[in-house]
Amino acid sequence: MQRKAWFEIHDHRRFPGFLRDLVTDALEAMWNAQDVYGPVAARLERALAESGTRCVVDLCSGGGGPWLRLSLDMSASGGAAPEILLTDKYPNQRALREMHGGAGVCFHPASVDAMRIPAELTGFRTMFSTFHHFGPVEARAILRDAFERHEGIAIFEAAKRDLPTFAAVSVVPFLALRLAPRIRPFRWARIFWTYCLPLIPLTLWLDGLLSCLRSYSQADLRELTEGLSGEGYGWEIGEERRRWVTITYLVGCPAKRAMAEEAELAAAERPA
Numbered sequence: 001m002q003r004k005a006w007f008e009i010h011d012h013r014r015f016p017g018f019l020r021d022l023v024t025d026a027l028e029a030m031w032n033a034q035d036v037y038g039p040v041a042a043r044l045e046r047a048l049a050e051s052g053t054r055c056v057v058d059l060c061s062g063g064g065g066p067w068l069r070l071s072l073d074m075s076a077s078g079g080a081a082p083e084i085l086l087t088d089k090y091p092n093q094r095a096l097r098e099m100h101g102g103a104g105v106c107f108h109p110a111s112v113d114a115m116r117i118p119a120e121l122t123g124f125r126t127m128f129s130t131f132h133h134f135g136p137v138e139a140r141a142i143l144r145d146a147f148e149r150h151e152g153i154a155i156f157e158a159a160k161r162d163l164p165t166f167a168a169v170s171v172v173p174f175l176a177l178r179l180a181p182r183i184r185p186f187r188w189a190r191i192f193w194t195y196c197l198p199l200i201p202l203t204l205w206l207d208g209l210l211s212c213l214r215s216y217s218q219a220d221l222r223e224l225t226e227g228l229s230g231e232g233y234g235w236e237i238g239e240e241r242r243r244w245v246t247i248t249y250l251v252g253c254p255a256k257r258a259m260a261e262e263a264e265l266a267a268a269e270r271p272a
Helices: 017-034 038-051 067-076 093-099 136-148 163-169 172-182 188-196 199-214 218-224 256-269
Strands: 055-058 083-086 105-107 124-128 153-157 234-242 245-253
Touching: 017 067, 017 172, 017 188, 017 199, 038 067, 038 124, 038 153, 038 234, 038 245, 067 083, 067 105, 136 153, 136 218, 136 245, 163 199, 163 245, 172 188, 172 199, 188 199, 218 234, 218 245
Parallel strands: 055 083, 055 124, 083 105, 124 153
Antiparallel strands: 153 245, 234 245
């Protein structure tokens, strides 16, 4: 396992909740403005089709993540937008509530721990730029739970331990400065903590660097999924690249649709 254990500032239990919300608001704004996760839209669409579901349970959603833009990218390809349920252990309720109903997006108001997903929350699971927050034991438990409950799961990470990604992170504070006045609803607290006392840009920069150091490589992901295969469930690991963005992905699919079609074919071939 190459990944190293670090911590991120806005995840620390002593980091003020209102500042955490402002940081996750800024992250969502940057992801959507730059369409960071646009390159994975087609792959995610294929995974949903293979799993035979249009229901998505997004874990560790923060302020909403990239789903508002990503759902539009997926519907633009000709298919119906998936039904997305945003969840988080520390839900940014104001931001999530404002996304409710937009492009098939709704939110779960109660705290949802990605390690202990309630049985009633069923659907294809997604995690964007949050999987590295979990140590190897916790990360494998998340994957094992999806495998054992026969739910699809897709992990997407923009963080990576290489020089181009470290260089891209250096641009993040400037993006935060540019986008802060455009984030809605307008909040004077955001202006103060972005320009007067620039704690938000500083936190985004430091946490971006730490995210890269904590990220899982493709080899790490293969190690985490070792032994979690069979029973109609398979894993796919790789990268999607577009311009300066490189997204590492791990997709697990139960192939429900394929199995259902095989069962229907077998039933049709049985003698009456």
